[in-house]
Amino acid sequence: MSALSTPLFHISELCLADHSTSVRTARRYVRDQLGSWGYQGDKVDDLVLITSELVTNAVVHACQGQGEVRLHLQEFTGDCRLEVWDPRFDLPIQGREPRRFREGGRGIELVRExxxxxxxxxxxxxxxxxxxxILLN
Structure with a gap:
């Protein structure tokens, strides 16, 4: 008789204040959480960068002092889904042409890449x- 092996499913959530320090907290949380699930390396770095972009957008453009941001992370056999929730329903701006000396305008395209x-x-x-x-493996 053989034992059945069940792949692990991981899920985690974090509520963040509508504040710029939440971006750093979210990055650290995602890195630590993925590390506790056994993941490290370039793909984790990519997801941490994506986290930074999405949480920054939520704090700067969506919340504007009007609520919290929620981060939801789930992983199943290396297939990872990250969700960032904010209280506004308007869509992020995609395909905006960044200006040469302007700091913003590249985040969503970076996420897409x-x-x-x-x-x-x-x-x-x-x-x-x-x-x-993102695939972590």
Whole structure:
């Protein structure tokens, strides 16, 4: 008689204050969480960078002192999904041409380049979830 092996499914959530220090907290949280699940390396670095971009967008453009940001992280056999929720339902701006000396305007395109898949789910009255998938293996 052989034992059945069940792959592990990991899930984790974090509520963040609507404050610029939440970006650093979110990066550290994602790195630590993935490390505790046995992942490290370039793909973890990519997801930490994506986390930074999405949480920054939520804090700077969506919340503007009006709420919290929620981070949802789930992983199943190396397939990882990150969601960042904020209270507004308007979509992130994509394809904006960055200006030469301007700091912003590249984040969503960077996310699109690094992620396996990317999208936004909106519901009036309950905000939006910007999500990405990345393969950690």
């Amino acid at each position: 690094l992620a396996l898949d990317f999208g936004v789910i909106t519901r009036r009255g309950s905000g939006k979830r910007v999500w990405v998938r």
